[in-house]
Amino acid sequence: xxxxxxxxxxxxxxxxxxxxxxxxxxxxxxxxxxxxxxxxxxxxxxxxxxxxxxxxxxxxxxxxxxxxxxxxxxxxxxxxxxxxxxxxxxxxxxxxxxxxxxxxxxxxxxxxxxxxxxxxxxxxxx
Numbered sequence: 001x002x003x004x005x006x007x008x009x010x011x012x013x014x015x016x017x018x019x020x021x022x023x024x025x026x027x028x029x030x031x032x033x034x035x036x037x038x039x040x041x042x043x044x045x046x047x048x049x050x051x052x053x054x055x056x057x058x059x060x061x062x063x064x065x066x067x068x069x070x071x072x073x074x075x076x077x078x079x080x081x082x083x084x085x086x087x088x089x090x091x092x093x094x095x096x097x098x099x100x101x102x103x104x105x106x107x108x109x110x111x112x113x114x115x116x117x118x119x120x121x122x123x124x125x126x
Contacts, residue, residue: 008089016095024093077113
């Protein structure tokens with residue numbers, strides 16, 4: 001398996017998104033990887049400003065961990081994959097379900113789409 005140097009974590013303030021952040025921080029600390037966090041503004045999360053989500057994440061980051069914030073709009077899966085590509089991420093760590101309107105699928109529609117279309121490994125956290 002190739003070395004993991006950069007991990008992308010899509011965030012939305014959801015419970016599973018927070019679990020994914022914790023797992024990604026743990027993994028990044030073990031691999032000494034850099035981290036990128038992406039918040040995709042949408043109708044679903046319009047009541048949760050990105051700065052609140054990022055403030056909670058930055059409070060968790062170990063001192064000295066290299067991390068960047070990204071805010072995108074548009075199709076959530078496409079935005080996640082675009083940032084993964086542009087930032088040359090080696091892996092995506094994301095929650096299985098975000099703040100979506102519908103329940104019932106094993107994976108949320110966003111995580112399912114990212115898993116299907118990603119060129120890099122995707123770890124889905126439940």
